[in-house]
Amino acid sequence: MIIRVWIRCLLSVCLAAVLLLGSPAIAQANPDSGVLAKAVQSIEELDSMRSGLASYLETDPEQPTAETMKKVCKPVGMKAQQLSQENGWQVKQISNKYRNPAHAPDGPASRKALARFERDAELMGFWQAETLGEQAGTRYYRRIDVEASCLACHGGRAGRPEFVKNNYPEDLAYNFKEGDLRGMYSVFMPEMQAALQDALTQS
Numbered sequence: 001m002i003i004r005v006w007i008r009c010l011l012s013v014c015l016a017a018v019l020l021l022g023s024p025a026i027a028q029a030n031p032d033s034g035v036l037a038k039a040v041q042s043i044e045e046l047d048s049m050r051s052g053l054a055s056y057l058e059t060d061p062e063q064p065t066a067e068t069m070k071k072v073c074k075p076v077g078m079k080a081q082q083l084s085q086e087n088g089w090q091v092k093q094i095s096n097k098y099r100n101p102a103h104a105p106d107g108p109a110s111r112k113a114l115a116r117f118e119r120d121a122e123l124m125g126f127w128q129a130e131t132l133g134e135q136a137g138t139r140y141y142r143r144i145d146v147e148a149s150c151l152a153c154h155g156g157r158a159g160r161p162e163f164v165k166n167n168y169p170e171d172l173a174y175n176f177k178e179g180d181l182r183g184m185y186s187v188f189m190p191e192m193q194a195a196l197q198d199a200l201t202q203s
């Protein structure tokens, strides 16, 4: 299932409604549609959180300090972990040009997904059946694009803040331009867990 840019603004509201109310075709393709809708919405919130933090830093009249600088992308990673724990998912950020090595592609499926976003700038997100480890489930991918406010830390190599230069010696996440693909979010929802959750919400 593919999500294109033009429905981006409607994403969390309409998509969730369609999935929850159950268009028969979609419901059949995605038996765990309630869980999927929740994942889509959670990722929209996560992405807005980062954009909000980055643009606040940009427009804040106070000079950003080392501390405020750290409060943009690190909290996104922490929130992703929290979402994983709360829902039994695996929520990740993945990029070919990663800053934190934990965000490198984790296999052929995520490499392919990144290449797909790279090829098709209109592709906002998609999901597919996948097996991760031994576990069958659904995996949702959502693109992350570079905005002007990201360049303070992901622009030219020399212009990166000191804490980035010091803490990420193998950093690859620089030299981006506005509109470039920065990476993607990935949410793996195991089948069993989804089935259980559906059963619980229906009872």
Ligand code: HEC
Residues within 6 Å of the ligand: 050, 051, 054, 057, 068, 069, 070, 071, 072, 073, 074, 077, 093, 094, 095, 097, 098, 099, 100, 101, 103, 144, 145, 146, 147, 149, 150, 151, 152, 153, 154, 164, 173, 182, 183, 184
């Ligand atoms: C104040 C500096 C700063 C700004 C501004 C910033 N980032 Fe980051 N970004 C970082 C740091 C530091 C990390 C590594 C965090 C970690 O260790 O998990 C990172 C990591 C990431 C990652 C995870 C993949 C990786 O490379 O490890 C993505 C995706 C990302 N940033 C996207 C963005 C986007 C999109 C924006 C603008 C909306 C942005 N960043 C703005 C500092 C920043």
